[in-house]
Amino acid sequence: MDVEDLFPDWPRPPYEGFTAEDLFRVPGLPAHTQLIDGSFVYRSRQSAFHTTTNCLLQNGLFRAAPDSLKVVREMVVVLGRRQAPEPDIAVIKAEARDLHADRYEGRDVVLTLETVSPDSEERDRCRKPQLYAEAGIPFFWRVEPGPDWRPVVHTYELDPEARAYVPTGVHRGRLKTTVPFDVDIDLTGIDRL
Structure with missing residues (x-):
């Protein structure tokens, strides 16, 4: 067949x-x-870990984001003629936010976040960060399940000369960083959701 x-x-x-x-x-x-x-x-159905983790991180980013930035979830980001991925979460410039939009442009994105799923491991770990970096998106976070099924967040910052991300931290238990803005998220909060 x-x-x-x-x-x-x-x-x-x-x-x-x-x-x-x-x-x-x-x-x-x-x-x-x-x-x-x-x-x-095409995306497969998502696990409870994936959905709950994204909810936890979206809420934490929403509370922390300055007025100049907005947090969006599962919106396509057009990076070029043949590239339009959908990050799990993106932080965009406030002036780009449009409640009628069905997509955003890469130039309007400050941070993309991918929570790794079994069906998208290679894309989330390799190809999508490469595309985001080539598009000049300043920050990328990759989220994986830890051995206790709590999120582990790997943070990266763009090296503009190389157009590639460099690691800036691995966060277990608590995600605390000052870039792209002050963020402090209790990753053990997944237990309460």
């Missing part, structure tokens, strides 16, 4: 791949479809 027999309605990519505009034009795409390297990437 061919894949076309199993999924007859799946969009067929053009020879040069899909574009960011296709992501918003092709009818019937599943929710949270991303565009990476000209290919649609």
